[in-house]
Amino acid sequence: MSKKVLVTAGGSGIGFAMCEAFANEGADVWAVDIDNDALANCPETWRRTALDVTDESAVKKLFVELTKTWGTIDCLCANAGIAGPTALIEDIDLAQWQRCVSVNLEGGFLFCKYAVPLMKQAGSGNIILTSSTAGLFGYPNRAPYCAAKWGVIGLCKTLAMELGPFGIRANAICPGSVEGERMQGVLEREALAKNVTEQSLYDGYASGTSMGKWVTAADVAATATYLASEHSRMVSGQVIAVDGHTVNPDP
Ligand code: NAD
Secondary structure (H helix, E strand, C coil): CCCEEEEECCCCHHHHHHHHHHHHCCCEEEEEECCHHHHHCCCCCCEEEECCCCCHHHHHHHHHHHHHHCCCCCEEEECCCCCCCCECHHHCCHHHHHHHHHHHHHHHHHHHHHHHHHHHHHCCEEEEEECCHHHCCCCCCEHHHHHHHHHHHHHHHHHHHHHHHHCEEEEEEEECCECCHHHHHHHHHHHHHHCCCHHHHHHHHHHCECCCCCECHHHHHHHHHHHCCHHHCCCCCCEEEECCCECCCCC
């Protein structure tokens, strides 16, 4: 039977690449995203649901539908995240902080909460959480995002301990700077905050890695398919950076 994989924020960027990579391996894919238009542009062969990952009643409803449709779930990619504000701590509103932490961290919590009982029933499963290099280092001007992404790693470590006895693995991926629209926005905001050019920041993020280049969404997706495969059957509780090896996070 084909693998059943649910990806949050599957409508674009890294989540879309994850859905594509799993679908190319023959998996049944369920993409969840807040953006209806993004989902409408996804292949029709994917199941698609528009919801906000922080809305517990919507997540609960989705899992009722998923249970009826699939009966189980083999892999959850809790990938949704927003960049949040680019500002010094004293300039961040509580509402901005809360929204950033909520999407990045509580969204992952909610999907794990509803996926785990199905995985326990099956006696197997894989949870892949998307953290960030911002969950490994500090990044000036990105307090809520960093705090949330460090939190995602704490969630991963805890889930691995709780779920290992049930045959369920949990791992976190920490992408570095990924080529695409999202980082374009981050560069624009950071250039303003630091009063430097976007190009110098772009080059800096590359030169801050030992491999000297940016990551692609496909690089991250390839790590997700590995983590959901038998090749990694004894890998759990791990935090895997897909970042070209960050040596200086704030060059
Ligand atoms: P993206 O902005 O390209 O795509 C994010 C998707 O998430 C969008 O389709 C958006 O509609 C959806 N989304 C936003 N808020 C949502 C919500 N509340 N509920 C459901 N869907 C929502 O982002 P991306 O670059 O693909 O990032 C994916 C993950 O990777 C995030 O967790 C992000 O923090 C992490 N990450 C990204 C980078 C990078 O450089 N792009 C680096 C490290 C980590």
